Amino acid sequence: xTRARARSFPLAVLLTAVLVASGCGAGARTEGTTLTVLAxxxxxxxxxxxxxxxxxxxxxxxxxxxxxxxxxxxERVRQGAGGDVFASADRAMMNxxxxxxxxxxxxxxxxxxxxxxxxxxxxxxxxxxxxxxxxEDVSVVVCAPQVPCGAATERVETVSGVRLTPVSEENDVxxxxxxxxAGEADAGLVYVTDAEAAGKKVRTVDFPASERVTNEYPxxxxxxxxxxxxxxxxxxxxxxxxxxxxxxxxxxxxx
Amino acid sequence: xxxxxxxxGRTGAERPVGTPLPLWLPAGCAxxxxxLPVLGLFARVDPARLPALLTSPTALxxxxxxxxxxxxxxxVSALLGGPLAVVLARSxxxxxxxxxxxxxxxxxxxPVVGGLALLYLLGRTGPVGAxxxxxxxxxxxxxxxxxxxxxxxxxxxxxxxxxxxxxxAAGTEHERMAATLGAGPWxxxxxxxxxxxxxxxxxxxxxxxxxxLGEFGATITFAGSLRGTTRTLPLAVYTEAQADVDAAVAxxxxxxxxxxxxxxxxxPRAVG
Numbered sequence: 162x163t164r165a166r167a168r169s170f171p172l173a174v175l176l177t178a179v180l181v182a183s184g185c186g187a188g189a190r191t192e193g194t195t196l197t198v199l200a201x202x203x204x205x206x207x208x209x210x211x212x213x214x215x216x217x218x219x220x221x222x223x224x225x226x227x228x229x230x231x232x233x234x235x236e237r238v239r240q241g242a243g244g245d246v247f248a249s250a251d252r253a254m255m256n257x258x259x260x261x262x263x264x265x266x267x268x269x270x271x272x273x274x275x276x277x278x279x280x281x282x283x284x285x286x287x288x289x290x291x292x293x294x295x296x297e298d299v300s301v302v303v304c305a306p307q308v309p310c311g312a313a314t315e316r317v318e319t320v321s322g323v324r325l326t327p328v329s330e331e332n333d334v335x336x337x338x339x340x341x342x343a344g345e346a347d348a349g350l351v352y353v354t355d356a357e358a359a360g361k362k363v364r365t366v367d368f369p370a371s372e373r374v375t376n377e378y379p380x381x382x383x384x385x386x387x388x389x390x391x392x393x394x395x396x397x398x399x400x401x402x403x404x405x406x407x408x409x410x411x412x413x414x415x416x
Numbered sequence: 417x418x419x420x421x422x423x424x425g426r427t428g429a430e431r432p433v434g435t436p437l438p439l440w441l442p443a444g445c446a447x448x449x450x451x452l453p454v455l456g457l458f459a460r461v462d463p464a465r466l467p468a469l470l471t472s473p474t475a476l477x478x479x480x481x482x483x484x485x486x487x488x489x490x491x492v493s494a495l496l497g498g499p500l501a502v503v504l505a506r507s508x509x510x511x512x513x514x515x516x517x518x519x520x521x522x523x524x525x526x527p528v529v530g531g532l533a534l535l536y537l538l539g540r541t542g543p544v545g546a547x548x549x550x551x552x553x554x555x556x557x558x559x560x561x562x563x564x565x566x567x568x569x570x571x572x573x574x575x576x577x578x579x580x581x582x583x584x585a586a587g588t589e590h591e592r593m594a595a596t597l598g599a600g601p602w603x604x605x606x607x608x609x610x611x612x613x614x615x616x617x618x619x620x621x622x623x624x625x626x627x628x629l630g631e632f633g634a635t636i637t638f639a640g641s642l643r644g645t646t647r648t649l650p651l652a653v654y655t656e657a658q659a660d661v662d663a664a665v666a667x668x669x670x671x672x673x674x675x676x677x678x679x680x681x682x683x684p685r686a687v688g
Contacts, residue, residue, distance in 0.1 A: 232658035300558065302640070307659035328558035329640025330647075332655055340640070344541040345557050 194222045194388050196395060199238065201231040201250035201309070201378070202333045203274065206358045207411040208248070214407070215398050222391055230333040232308045238263050238383060245392035248380040248399070250274070250334075250352075251309035255379040265386060268379035271400045273414035275375045276313050277353040278366040279341050286347035291323050291368035294348050302337050302346040305330040310337070313376050314350050321370035325350075338363070352376075357412040375414070454672060461669065462662050469666035477644045478652035479670055485560060485648060486628035489567035493624045497572040498579060498617070502609075505583035516580070523573045530569050531637025538565070538638075562639035563646050567628035574627055575620040582616030583609070626678040630671065 200208045205228045212224035227234065227244070231254040238247055239261040247264070248271070249255040255268045280288045286299045294301045303325060304311035311330065318325060331337045334351050341349040342362045356365045380399055382392040398404050405415040469475065504516050522530055538545040538556045548554040556562045590612065594604040610617075632650040639646040641655060649671055657664035 230658060236657065236661060300555075305641070305655050305658070307655055327642065329642050330655070331641060332636075332658060343535065343539065345535065345539045 194391050196222055196224045196246070196388060196391050197227065197244045198224060198246045198248065198395065199227045199229075199234045199244045200246075200248040201234070202228050202335050203250050203310070203352045203355055204228065204248055204378070205335070207354070207408055207413065210407050210411075211399060211404060214403060215395055218398070219391070219394070224395070230308045233332075238385075241385065243385050243387075244383055245386040245388055246380065246382055246395055248378060249309070250378055251312060251376045252379055253312065254309060255381065258381075258383075263384050264381040265384050265389060265392075266382060268381035269396070269400060270377045270416050271380045271396075271404070272378040272408045273375045273416065274352045274354055274378065274412075275371045275414075276310070276317055276350050277356045277371060278348055278368060279338065279351050279356045279359070279363040280348045280366060281341055281344045281346075282361065282364055284364055285344075288348050288366055290366065291317075291321055291370065294325055295323050297326070299347045300328045301325055302329045302331060302340045302349040303327045304334055304337055304350070305332055308332060308334075309376060310334040310350070310352060313374055316374045317350070317370055320373050321368070323370075352412075354412040377416075378413075457665060457668055457672065460661075460665050462665075465662055466666055466669075469663050470670065472663065474643065474652060474656065474663070475649075475667050475670065478647055478649045478667065481560070481563075481644065481647065482629055482649040485563045485567055486625050486631075488564045489571055489628040490621055490625040492564065492568045493572040493575045493628075494617075494621060496568075497575040497624075501576045501579035501583060502605075504576070505580045506588070519573050519576050521573075522570050523577075527566075527570050527631065527633030527635075528637050531566060531634035534562075534566060534569060534634065534638040538562075557638060558640045558642065558646060560639075560645055563635050563648060566634035566638045567631045570631050570634050571624045571627035574623040575617075578616050578620035578623065579613060582613040586612045622678055622681055626675060629674060629678075 198208065198212070205226075208226060208228070212226060216222060216224055231250040234247065235249065235254040235257045238244060238258045241263075247255070247258060249258075249268075252268075252270075255264075258264055259268065278288065278291060278294065280286070286293070286296075288294065288299065293299060303314045306312060306315050310333075314325070317323075328346065329340070331340070334355055337346075337349040338351050338355050338359055340346045341351075342359060348366075353365070353371075356363060380396055382389060382396055386392045399408075408415055500519070504512060504519070535557065536542050538548070540546065540549055540555060540557065545556060548556065556565070586609075590608050591604050594608045595601075599607070629648075630650060631648070632654070635646070635648060636651055636654070641647045641651045643652075647655065649667055653664045653667045653671070656667060
């Protein structure tokens with residue numbers, strides 16, 4: 162405003178800013194054990210149940226989930242965002258984290274998943290097979306190739322020979338599902354587990370090539386884990402009998 | 417400002433009022449919060465890969481799409497939002513105050529909510545979208561038009577607010593004088609009103625352009641994301657961040673550079 166004030170605004174403020182920056186934000190921990198699990202968006206429903214069961218077995222533990230695209234989570238882990246357990250929707254994203262030295266032990270595969278075509282309940286475009294999606298007047302939404310479900314979609318295209326011309330490439334499988342649920346796309350490619358979770362809001366069109374393209378879901382405890390023992394117990398729970406039963410309930414394959 | 421007691425000297429310039437010390441610490445924190453993340457972005461840049469990343473087809477197509485859509489959104493805002501500002505500033509119809517508040521809605525709403533609102537109105541199953549599709553064969557989602565609409569929705573209020581404020585501050589004195597001299601409403605508007613608020617109009621347009629350029633939430637929700645059609649720079653940054661962080665950072669720099677350019681162009685009028 163006044164010229165005097167503008168002039169009296171020295172660059173030193175910037176240095177002060179840098180110095181005080183570390184004091185500007187601080188976090189506080191509460192009592193009890195809070196386990197932070199970073200899990201692929203496609204694990205949302207199954208891992209929620211997993212968390213409830215695990216908490217029942219370990220009353221002093223609270224499981225907190227961060228469900229997002231695996232690629233986004235992997236990048237967060239690489240940048241040191243913290244967390245106790247990471248469950249990825251494919252091996253590529255887990256390998257990223259492994260290469261960064263952020264996992265405490267060798268990742269183990271705990272589930273498999275495959276893709277399925279979903280259409281709105283009234284199937285406006287009359288989709289009956291994967292090849293129908295190649296038609297020009299069928300609006301198809303898929304995952305971007307940068308994320309696991311998109312990588313799987315590309316493999317489906319290679320294996321089946323069907324070339325898709327999507328109207329949109331979403332960043333996360335749930336976004337694809339929502340577009341189809343809302344009737345804003347004629348078809349989408351999502352995991353069978355997501356199709357299952359959506360229930361009657363979508364119809365599923367299975368296709369043979371899907372069997373030949375499976376995603377392996379690895380899980381690992383993280384180097385930065387605040388509660389390594391509880392983290393390990395959670396991983397064992399997921400891979401154990403009860404965990405496998407839950408995963409199969411939600412449509413996953415188990416190794 | 418007017419009520420602040422002046423120092424004894426004749427003018428304030430002789431004895432400037434100092435900045436109170438207790439303000440410096442929070443001010444420093446605020447500045448750190450604004451500047452450090454941007455500096456951090458620069459620190460993350462891989463200089464060896466930068467030129468290639470900045471000129472990659474992905475980055476260029478996103479940049480070109482962003483510039484095109486933001487320019488169109490600014491144009492639409494000028495054509496529709498400009499007249500709205502005039503009406504809001506000059507009309508004496510009851511309820512204008514309410515409307516003035518409503519215009520602020522996109523500024524306050526999270527853009528994702530705006531995107532959802534657009535989708536449920538203009539999407540294939542929306543009340544307006546369904547009519548558009550059945551009567552005219554028009555589908556808006558997943559088109560570049562949808563991007564422009566989303567950007568206009570979010571950015572137009574910047575123009576309306578700044579222009580309306582300028583119009584009200586300028587008052588109607590000069591216009592009434594023009595009228596007594598025999599000028600009709602249209603001539604008065606062109607020769608008196610418009611030149612009076614031109615600076616506010618320009619800075620409003622620049623801000624609108626900047627906001628449209630940075631639009632993310634409404635775009636990805638309403639228009640989707642596809643290279644060359646709907647994937648503007650912010651969307652491309654988000655998608656690339658999933659796989660190649662260096663590419664995402666490079667594209668972020670493009671956005672930062674454009675933001676700085678906008679500030680340099682618009683700041684003296686908008687803030688000063």
